[in-house]
Amino acid sequence: MRTKERYRLLIDYFTQNFPEPETELAYTNPYELILAVVLSAQCTDKRVNMVTPALFEAFPTPEHLAAATSDDVLPYIKSISYPNNKARHLAGLGRMLVEQFGSEVPSTVEELVKLPGVGRKTANVIVSVIWNQPAMAVDTHVFRVSKRLGLVSKKARTPxxxxxxxxxxxxxxxxxxxxxxxxxxxxxxxxxRRPKCEICPLSHFCAFFQKNFPNIPDDPENKLSSL
Structure with a gap:
């Protein structure tokens, strides 16, 4: 199957079934979102959403965060992965937002990646979610799914x-x-670890499925008993 056909089928399925997807991180403004995205690195959105309400209440604006130290931030995020590093990142991020960006979250990837704890993936999330810019944030999920579906070539070895x-x-x-x-x-x-091919609605054009289960029908009712 040609790559263009895979993209067409992907778009057809999701535009019909999930036309308006949204991030699962809870936030009310760009400032809260950037804090949540920084915390979400190597951590689940569910866990992040458990700690951010108290964090946002304690540091409701960039000015509040800019006045804080990493030791002030740490108690609010201690259940998050790599809390010490992230506490330092958030404190530094608050100061830079105030000192260099007028307390506003930048709207470009080039500016966002200057902030502590913000890499290209995080920056792409921000410009995509907040400003609907055509940015593709590649995390482990996007990398894995793109490869398995056959949307990207074997030459694509980095995010x-x-x-x-x-x-x-x-x-x-x-x-x-x-x-x-x-x-x-x-x-x-x-x-x-184990993709749920038995319930996947995309297996009929998935390169991984076609390679590993060549004799299993695409019909979901028959597929379930064959895997």
Whole structure:
């Protein structure tokens, strides 16, 4: 199957079944979202959503966070992965927002990656979610699902490689949505250790499924008993 056909089928399925996907992180403004995304690195959104209400209450604005030390932040995020590093990142992020960006979250990837704890993936999430820019944040889910489905070539060996190929093949107006489609599919269906091929609605064009289960029918009713 040609790559273009895989993209067409992917878009057809998700636009019909999940036309308006959203991040699962809880936030009310760009400032809260950037804190949540920084905390979500190598941590689940569910866990992040458990700690951010108290964090947001304690540091409701960039000015409050700028006045805090990492020791002030740490108690609120101690159940998050790598809490010490992230506490330092958040405290530094608050100061930089106030001192260099007028307490406003930047709207470009180039500016966002200057902030402590903000890499290209985090920056892409921010510009995609907040400003609906055609940015593709490639986390472990997007990387894995793109590879398994056959959306990207074998030459795509880094997150940036995958990002570039996805952006090149997706309609510009759908890139922000496709980011969520791929993440959510990887989080709940195409999981890392054992993908749930028996219930996957994309197996009829999935390169991984076709390679590993060549004799199993695409019909979900028959597929379930064959796996």
């Amino acid at each position: 940036l490689d995958v990002e570039n190929e996805l952006v090149a093949n997706l309609p510009t107006e759908l890139i922000a949505k496709a980011h969520h489609w791929l993440i959510l599919h990887g989080r709940y269906i195409c999981v890392a």
